[in-house]
Amino acid sequence: MYKHILFLLCCLAIVGCSSKRSTLTGKKIKERELVSKERYRQELRNGELKKTELGKKKDSEILEATSRLSVTTDMIRDYIVKYRSTAQYNMREHGIPASITLAQGVLESGSGQGTLSRNANNHFGIKCHKEWDGPSVRHTDDAPDECFRKYDNPEESYRDHSLFLTSRSRYNSLFLLDKDDYKGWARGLKKAGYATDPKYADKLIGLIERYSLYEYDREVLGKDKLNKAIKEIDANDKLENPNAIIASKDDYHVVQKGDTLYSISKRYNISISAVQELNNLSGNAISVGQKLKLR
CATH class of the missing domain: 1.10.530.10 (Lysozyme)
Known part of the structure; x- marks a missing residue:
């Protein structure tokens, strides 16, 4: 009788130990799997970071x-x-x-x-x-x-x-x-x-x-070339009409002998009608010494 009881107790002990080891083993496997996933996620994050850094380098x-x-x-x-x-x-x-x-x-x-x-x-x-x-x-x-x-x-x-x-x-x-x-x-x-x-x-x-x-x-x-061209044009105008007086900042022109509205308009790159309107002129008649507004 005692032998049967002792045999049963030994069997129970063996089963209990086996179950415990299995549980522990399962737990360890589970923990190992969690660590592996976390590492995998970290590696993914690191990979994305490297991609981002590489992307930035293209713009630097x-x-x-x-x-x-x-x-x-x-x-x-x-x-x-x-x-x-x-x-x-x-x-x-x-x-x-x-x-x-x-x-x-x-x-x-x-x-x-x-x-x-x-x-x-x-x-x-x-x-x-x-x-x-x-x-x-x-x-x-x-x-x-x-x-x-x-x-x-x-x-x-x-x-x-x-x-x-x-x-x-x-x-x-x-x-x-x-x-x-x-x-x-x-x-x-x-x-x-x-x-x-x-x-x-x-x-x-x-x-x-x-x-x-x-x-x-x-x-x-480009600007220097333009200024040079303007100076050359002014020099040519003076040669053609040495008696002409160029007003300060081209605000007005004092009519000289030989001037016409046409010559004045060409000189200052302004239309005849604009000169007439600015100076209340009804025709093309102008007189020596007359001050004409140009703007």
């Missing part, structure tokens, strides 16, 4: 001159819009293509995000040199702790960049190039030693072509 550029920076194309475009007028002004004043100035500004300053541009308004990485007696900052570039010029505002930096190029004989050959020859200017700057980067010229040309900076050169050159 690495700019490296005095600082190495990653900036977006929007930041570069904003910089160009902000300083294009300043670059064009300096082109008119000093003869340096606006496209070159802007490309150098973008590259050297990291589109205004670099250390020198933020701390010293130095957008072109111009070092102190022996003649500089203005404020300065220290920055590591080709060598540790180099001296760089500091300006009150970016416009001063743009002006000093122009003066820097026009006042040094090693850059003289650049000013023999056409103002719209941005490739020649970029290669000339590198050859003259403006930067030590062997790819400096290619970087400038790449920026100019990607962002159509040459259009700003054409705007300046």
